[in-house]
Amino acid sequence: MRALxxxxFGGPDVLRVAELPDPVADGGTAVIAVRAASVNPSDxxxxxxxxxxxxxxxVPGRDFAGVVVDGPPxxxxxEVWGTGGDVGFxxxxxxxxxxxxxxxALARKPARLSFEEASAVGVNFVIxxxxxxxxxxxxxxxxVAVFGVSGGVGGAVAQIARALGARVLGVDRVAPADGTPAAGIVDEFVPFTEDPAEVAEALLGHTGGRGAEVVYDAVGGVTTAAALAGLAQRGRLVVISAVGTPTVEINLPDFYHREARLLGADSRKLDVTESAERLTRLTPYFERGEFRPLPVAHRFGLDDGAGxxxxxxxxxxxxxxxxxxxQPLNGKAKS
Structure with a gap:
């Protein structure tokens, strides 16, 4: 088979197309012909x-969608889809x-989604x-205040929160564009600025002065101060990333007086089998059209994988x- x-280690130029032996299924594995595989920032x-x-x-790559060609009859x-914290690592x-x-790790792909769409779901919706x-x-x-709501993870969280019956407060530098996952889902949008107090004041204003019971920070680092300041009494702050700085300062008396909780979430800790369990839980939402992935905008063949x-x-x-x-598509959609 051909593979990247x-x-x-290095930039995209370290990737090469290699000819490797075709994988063969044994008693506990299956082989999937990959029809589409998205590229994540973690890749x-x-x-x-x-x-x-x-x-x-x-061979890198976490998310995928394809067809089982070898394994249990x-x-x-x-047609299956998947992702995993071990796949590609x-x-x-x-x-x-x-x-x-x-x-x-085999999970049936939602029939409503194309292979391309299904390959763009994994990491974002699992985390x-x-x-x-x-x-x-x-x-x-x-x-729930979602920092980074206009991105892939933030858009997934907004949809999940809406399905759970939560009220979604979106925080980002730009509002979700039409056609993106969070468009039409956010109840209130708060522009992110460099002033944590300004962002927190807006969140408090949209929650009757209470703050958000849950803050999902899909950015982290540069947003942490504002995320903490917008948290309600006994609120839960979920952090999955750190942008700009790996360290932050916390006002400990304020933190414990509010009985706040700081929680980490890491999709790398879920292997491909554990991730399949989550995708199976998500499948009914996609089948009903209640969830939608981030639009696929750029398509490449393996020969231009570095691109x-x-x-x-x-x-x-x-x-x-x-x-x-x-064949190489030069980053352009097929006609």
């Missing part, structure tokens, strides 16, 4: 050596023509679900996907 591969960090535990040489020909990933995973539902235990009627990574590094809007069985 890297044997040293870019992975090839740069900024993620822990990566074993070289490695009852699964062959089934300690196991060869999805930026290849074929991917081998444990049978327990959104993990942080908002499992860790913060967001409930109906609560206010796909470069596009993510440049911060292009929308999701970037690799179509392993396609």
């Amino acid at each position: 591969r890297f044997d040293r 870019l960090k992975n090839i740069a050596g900024a993620m822990e535990g990566t074993v070289l040489p490695r 009852e699964w062959r020909g089934t 300690t196991l060869d990933g999805s930026h290849a023509e074929y991917l081998r995973v444990p049978v327990g 959104g679900w993990l942080g908002a539902v499992e860790i913060a235990q967001l409930g109906p009627g609560e206010n 796909a990574y470069a596009a993510v590094a440049d911060g292009v809007p929308g999701r970037v996907v690799i179509l392993p069985d396609s």
Whole structure:
């Protein structure tokens, strides 16, 4: 099979298209023909050596959608989707023509989603679900402030929160654009500024002075001060990232007097099988059209896989996907 591969850390230029043996299923694994695989910022960090535990040489790529071609007879020909904190790090990933995973990692793709759309769901919605539902235990009627609401994770959290019956306060530098996951979901939008007090004041104003019971900070670092200041009494702050600075100062008396909770969520801790369990829980929402992924805006073939990574590094809007069985598409949509 053909696959993107890297044997040293660096920028997108470390990626090469390699000819590797086709994976073969054994008693506990299945082989998927990858139809589409998105490129996440964490994939870019992975090839740069900024993620822990990566074993070289490695085929990168976390998110995928495809068809089972080898494995248990009852699964062959089934359209599946997936992601995982081990895929692309300690196991060869999805930026290849074929991917081998444990049978327990097989999750049926929602019929409503195309392969491209399904490949753009994994990391964003799994970490959104993990942080908002499992860790913060967001409930109906609560206010949730989502920092980074216009991004992939923030948009996923906004949709999950709405499905749970929560009131969504979106915080970002720009409001969610039409057609993006959080568009039409946010009840109140707060522009992010460099002044934490200004952001917190706006959040307090939208919550009757109470603050948000849950703050989901999909940015972290530069946003932490504002996120803490906008938190309600006994509020829960979920952090999944750190942008700009890995360290922040916390006013400890204020923190413990408010009985606040600071919670971390890390999708890397969920392997491909554990992630499949979350995707299976999410499937009914996608089948009903209640959840929608970030639009796919740029498509690349394997031969221009480095270009796909470069596009993510440049911060292009929308999701970037690799179509392993396609000719180079130069980042443009197929006609």
